[in-house]
Amino acid sequence: MYLFLEALRSALRAIAASKLRSFLTSLGIIIGVASIIAVVSLVQGLEQSITQQFEGYGSNSLFIQQRRDNFGRLIGDLTDDDLIKLKAIEGIAAISPQTFLFEYSGLQYAGKEHAADIVGVMPEFAEMDNSYPEIGRFITSADANSRKKIAVIGPKVRDELNLPDNPIGEFLRYGPHWLKIVGVLESKGQMLGQDLDNYVYIPYPTALGIMGYQKQPFVMFVARVADVDRMAALTARVSQTLRRNHGLRQGDDDDFSIQSSDQVLASIGQVTRIITLVFGGIVGISLLVGGIGIMNIMLVSVTERTREVGICKALGATRADILLQFLLEAVIISLLGGVIGLAIGYGLGMGIANLIPDFPPSQVPLWSIAMALGFSSAVGIIFGLLPAAKAAGLDPIDALRYE
Incomplete structure (x- = not known):
């Protein structure tokens, strides 16, 4: 536990020492998470509004209507x-x-x-x-x-x-x-x-x-x-x-169709889920770009701190200690980007919903918050592994010689 806290302290100190670079590193994550949260909040608000309207009919209602052909003409x-x-x-x-x-x-x-x-x-x-x-x-x-x-x-x-x-x-x-x-x-x-x-x-x-x-x-x-x-x-x-x-x-x-109110609501839910997945996949590209940005900056950071790594290893730091420190640094940068993106996305969703006439209020479900933060952490882990492994694999003697 002590080793983890020490690694966390070192990671936070390294981030604080380069605030602007850390912010720019997490910018891709911020944009990706903000976009996803904004889209999800608008779609969920829309779904909830429609659901409330149909729930007024009750779960014991049937909707019977004429069928139409492919040209929109009534069949029955x-x-x-x-x-x-x-x-x-x-x-x-x-x-x-x-x-x-x-x-x-x-x-x-x-x-x-x-x-x-x-x-x-x-x-x-x-x-x-x-x-x-x-x-x-x-x-x-x-x-x-x-x-x-x-x-x-x-x-x-x-x-x-x-x-x-x-x-x-x-x-x-x-x-x-x-x-x-x-x-x-x-x-x-x-x-x-x-x-x-x-x-x-x-x-x-x-x-x-x-x-x-x-x-x-x-x-x-x-x-x-x-x-x-x-x-x-x-x-x-x-x-x-x-x-x-x-x-x-x-x-x-x-020449007719019959749907229960539950079936109508299920169809609405399916449509909104598809919309969420499609838009989520599109804006998810920003998270991928953000992850690559984190990996590149962390690789640069490893190069800049080669002597620091050599000193730590000379003082007894193990390969696992160095790996944990750099990995935590990548995860914290990514998670901070996720938190900032979450706040921006929430504000964007509310602002867009208010700008569109008669649009229902945006809703941010708990699962979307957990997904955003979890995905941000996962991006930090996945794209932080290579720089962390590179830092952990440095030879202490070669690292101390590095200028």
Whole structure:
């Protein structure tokens, strides 16, 4: 233990004697670690934001939607008859369709116009999406059955159209259609540049009527399963029901897709992991360059301190003592670079996230900190071995003669 502490003291003294050179030596490590931490913090922040949005649906939700071909065209269709058949499946606690309207440019009120996302939904959608009204009410079954032209709006829609603070009873114009406001939703913020407060919800049958029944809309069903342990069995049952209802024969491909919320989250996690690995591999080149820089400078340092090594060996220092001292010096330089890079990367991640409009806050997970510091130490060990071995292998007599 004493020998290790003495070697550590000698290594720190050597680093302190050449502060600028030590800093420049670790610059490659600093840049590499800072880049990795910045990338990881941004990707993790993004993943966490998306995950929180999907977790609102719960782990017992199924997302059923039409498939598209390679050109983005809809292959299948989800109809009211499909909805009725799926509602009848034992174990499906609730199900709501949703479809987006793109018929007209925007909503109009008192001479002002604003573009918002207009979505046709059923009453069950409010609970599934955690979309609750702050003022007024949400869509009811009576609204849907009567195809009423009513609307539940997000707070941004109210603000952009200069509606009254309590706009219940006001009318919005959407093309030739007039929509009566019956509720204003609680604010939900933003995700990935998408303003979640810029939505207008209308009854699903009303939305189909506005689009025209001759047109094939893009429809998605969101279903809630009563027992999450039966998720796999109910997914298979939903698939069988839709195939039978669509007249698909054995061997025919599905014209729909079914995903659970857990599967969606797993897919998101896989994408973010791939992004992290790709960017991590790219910026990891900086760590390689930094390691080579450490090795080169340490080799120069060994040459400069040849007489010092000779004196140490003449006084009884062993080959292992010299090896440990120079190896510790390389590891400390690399580890200091890792710590500085960690701080810079954290600051970079926060700064970039704040500069990008509506981007979620950056997150630095503990595993990324451990990885950065561990990798820095490993670089110091790997690239410090050759200079340390060279120093340890010096002949004491030749070293004392060295000028």
